[in-house]
Amino acid sequence: MKKILLLATILISIPSFAQECGDLFISEYVEGWSNNKALEIYNPTSDAVDLSEYMVIRYSNGATSASAANAIQLTGTVDAYDVHVGVIEKLDPNGTGQEAPVWDSLQAKADAFYCPEYNTSNAWYFNGNDAVVLAKGSVNDIPNAIVVDIFGKIGEDPGDGWTSEFPYTGGGSLVTKDHSMLRKASIKNGETNPVISFFDPLLEYDSIPAVVVRLDENGDTLFSTNGNPLLDGNWFTLGTHDCECNPANLSELNEGQIEIYPNPTTGYFTLSNISEVKNIEIRNALGQKIYAKENNQNTKSIHLNEPKGLYFIRLNGSNESVIMRKIIIR
Numbered sequence: 001m002k003k004i005l006l007l008a009t010i011l012i013s014i015p016s017f018a019q020e021c022g023d024l025f026i027s028e029y030v031e032g033w034s035n036n037k038a039l040e041i042y043n044p045t046s047d048a049v050d051l052s053e054y055m056v057i058r059y060s061n062g063a064t065s066a067s068a069a070n071a072i073q074l075t076g077t078v079d080a081y082d083v084h085v086g087v088i089e090k091l092d093p094n095g096t097g098q099e100a101p102v103w104d105s106l107q108a109k110a111d112a113f114y115c116p117e118y119n120t121s122n123a124w125y126f127n128g129n130d131a132v133v134l135a136k137g138s139v140n141d142i143p144n145a146i147v148v149d150i151f152g153k154i155g156e157d158p159g160d161g162w163t164s165e166f167p168y169t170g171g172g173s174l175v176t177k178d179h180s181m182l183r184k185a186s187i188k189n190g191e192t193n194p195v196i197s198f199f200d201p202l203l204e205y206d207s208i209p210a211v212v213v214r215l216d217e218n219g220d221t222l223f224s225t226n227g228n229p230l231l232d233g234n235w236f237t238l239g240t241h242d243c244e245c246n247p248a249n250l251s252e253l254n255e256g257q258i259e260i261y262p263n264p265t266t267g268y269f270t271l272s273n274i275s276e277v278k279n280i281e282i283r284n285a286l287g288q289k290i291y292a293k294e295n296n297q298n299t300k301s302i303h304l305n306e307p308k309g310l311y312f313i314r315l316n317g318s319n320e321s322v323i324m325r326k327i328i329i330r
Contacts, residue, residue: 083239086112167197278295280293
């Protein structure tokens with residue numbers, strides 16, 4: 001496979017394609033309010049991977065070059081078909097402004113914390129308008145690092161963030177700032193071309209607001225004692241990633257044959273080719289279960305009387321095999 005190098009001044013290379021299920025890639029990008037920032041990195045291979053061989057590099061506001069201060073070496077190990085969740089290290093409960101603490105619910109998702117001091121490394125200080133690169137190599141030798149995955153477009157400053165418009169010309173709705181970006185299950189490798197002509201954030205990712213109103217089990221808004229709506233971060237999906245690289249997804253349930261249509265939907269949709277599915281669960285963006293039914297059919301019509309947003313469908317087989325799907329209500 002042709003390798004792609006990060007050059008000291010700008011990423012320049014002949015485009016090539018990464019091998020499917022062959023190396024780590026970014027499976028979730030969280031850019032929330034204040035310092036609520038996280039990256040989930042997925043291992044699509046059948047072997048555990050030493051993360052110390054990898055780093056994250058931030059290209060801020062359209063920058064085309066990066067130094068060691070823009071990068072951070074990863075730590076730990078990620079098991080086969082598992083994820084590593086990295087969260088920015090802002091943990092002082094009394095911190096304010098730029099030192100405001102990460103919310104407790106996001107701290108609980110972390111496998112490791114990174115970049116406590118901005119002047120030492122600012123790799124985890126992305127704001128929805130910065131390109132983020134996952135690379136194999138050392139922060140002390142960035143020019144010879146190998147691109148593994150790229151979020152965003154290096155050299156492009158989209159203003160507040162990338163939008164639903166592509167190629168980006170300044171319009172559309174923001175989908176990367178104050179949002180979580182979830183990699184689609186069908187994506188089996190990272191983007192390794194550093195000179196892509198445009199970045200379409202919705203081509204490989206689903207986008208959902210990173211801060212949402214907290215609901216109770218009945219779907220009603222929860223309020224604080226002073227009458228303000230309670231807010232929660234949309235990062236309950238951190239810690240697991242559904243990917244077609246995982247053979248467990250294919251052991252019993254046929255990933256390729258299961259269909260969901262229409263998607264997006266107004267609330268009515270159909271699941272087909274699900275004769276091997278034993279039960280169906282659907283959760284909202286806060287992880288609350290809103291639907292749970294046993295299944296004995298090959299085709300099932302479902303109506304969700306729920307607000308607009310992203311929902312998660314879990315299809316369970318009899319031998320503990322699981323397929324996760326996403327559906328959008330508009």
